[in-house]
Amino acid sequence: MAKTQPAAGLLDRFRALPPELQIYYRNTLGPNPILAMISGPGALRPAQLPPPGPWKLWVILAGRGFGKTMAGAQWVHDLAGRRQRRFALIAPTLDMARAVMVEGESGLLDMAPKGQRPTWQPALKRLTWPNGSEARLFSGAEPDRLRGGQFDFAWGDEFAHWHQGEEVVMNLRMSTRLGPSPRILLTTTPLPLGWLKGLLAEPDVVVTRGRTADNRANLPDGFVAGLERRFGGSATGRQELDGELLDNLEGALWTRALIERQRTGPVAPPPAGLVRVVVGVDPPAAGGTCGIIVAGLAADGRAHVLADASVAAARPEEWARAVVAAADRWQADRVVAEINQGGAMVVAMLKSVDAALPVLPVRASRGKVARAEPVAALYGEGRVLHAGAFPALEDQLCGLLMDGRYAGPGASPDRADAAVWALTALLLGDRVGQPVIRNL
8 A cells, every 4th residue: 555645745736836826725625535646545534634713622523544643643743844843642542542643554653754753762752753743642531630721723543432422522621721722622432422412513613524434545455345244234233334323233231321311410429219329330451440340139129220339540559548448438338349440459459448338249151242132121111320420420321232242432431331240239140138228
């Protein structure tokens, strides 16, 4: 495959034409054929170019392989080369920011125009252009890292898959405030997230949509056709290939309508007369999110999801303290903690914070979706209620599919798994406990 030309070079070729020829081509052909003529294989397509107008936030919502990374890299290079500017670069993790946004085949180093290749300092997570422009890398799991920073521009990649996406985007918008016209580009394959839908509806947000097939010319022969044969028309294909923002995934164990039906109110007080309270814990792997969900059993035999106390990117002692704090806050009778990740260390870490904590270690012998199916059935029977709104948890529940896959936000349904453990202990365990009225 021919090496992609930098966008600046394509524009220079058109600008080099005599003014009368530029006007002639614009008037007779229009912008899209002009771009096709001057670009050639691998160049940016019109949908990958910044939209016109005084926008503040540009979102590219498209299927995999559309060319989102290339569009972001070219946009950053074009701005960095004009004068000295400061950028924030955010990905789901720092490793992904480095591997995709910086060092990837369509990343900033590979796409650098001639004479504008930035210096990459991995230890400092920093790129520096010859003119002094600078970009720093951040993780979508650590919103507080953006506090105190100031930037002219920002590019966030796969932002729908950030562990704390809504919080990171909020801090990013507050931090991108330098210069006369600060702007943010967010690129992603979509997920059905409530906060994402709200973002797209804002008046100063411009949205570009696209499909994997739009970039067919730059993908291997048969690649698109093979994926369309396998996934075409399915919920997975519509989301991952066509870039559609689906309200409900086909084959999901939970639907939005089901959860809304079982919600007692947007901000509900804890139900009175709880007879048992359990904290479900799904410890993190490799610094991810520790799922911590509190659920209680009422005297009528129905379970209530009471709180989502999950923490992201926390050290073991930090998530252990968060578990103990949730147990204390809700006077929990038991903490049910999965030990597949960490084994005895999980219990030891919890006991190091509170030696008297009643911990029940559980080891998963089946996949997350298989464990979740009977709990989803309890929702359908009306036996589980949500005492308030828990957007991050609910997004994960709606991403668990009957075929065993997970298609929700993040790499793992940590919050959903914690909820499944807690609700299983309350409603499906061998020893649920005899009702005894307790005071909260």
